[in-house]
Amino acid sequence: MMIKKQFLAYGLVALLSLYGCSEADTANGTETEQATTATTNAESKKASKQETQTILFFGNSLTAGYGLEPDQAFPALIQHRIDSLDLPYKVINAGVSGETTAGGKSRIDWLLKQPVDVFVLELGANDGLRGIDTEETYANLKAIIAKVRAKYPDVKIVLAGMQIPPSMGQKYANQFSEVYSRIAEEENVALIPFLLEGVAGQPKLNLEDGIHPTVEGQKIVAKNVWSVLQPVLKQEASS
16 A cells, blocks of 8 residues: 555656646747747848838939930939948939929829839929929929829928029029928928039039039039938938
């Protein structure tokens, strides 16, 4: 009888030990599974943040790089800068020579069929050269911004400011340049004060027409754009 009791006691101890090990293994397995899940979720979020986003440059011949190879235009130079910094952005150059703000307002709907995360609006120079009423330019630029935001509410917008020589009169030239600062304030968008800063009026930095930047001129334009665009991209990455 004593041996039987001892045998039962040993069996109970063994059973309890086995149960304890099993419970510990289950706990460890659960912790491992939770840790793995947390790591996977973190990696998924990180990967999601690193998905390539689109920067759409929407403009005229200045954006298109008139007279130059496509890879010499400032949007391509911006892409080179982005790639060198290993940032997850893809640049699309939607510049069309001769484009006015009215033409841009008509064309933008087609381009919005593709996702847009950052929108760089560079239009108005041809309006100014043609002496189009500045209120019309103002209204068209506002309409373009409204269309972009209606399709992509979270889009970040950069507006490229433009100035024209006083050939149409100083009053008109002043009213024209004020269009961009008005819109930037009203629409709360980032503003490049003057796209051609450091380039306009410099013969060595422009083609023979005196209007369109050379290769070296485009490099300066790219710097003007990047100084405003870079903070926007940082803000986009952290959001």
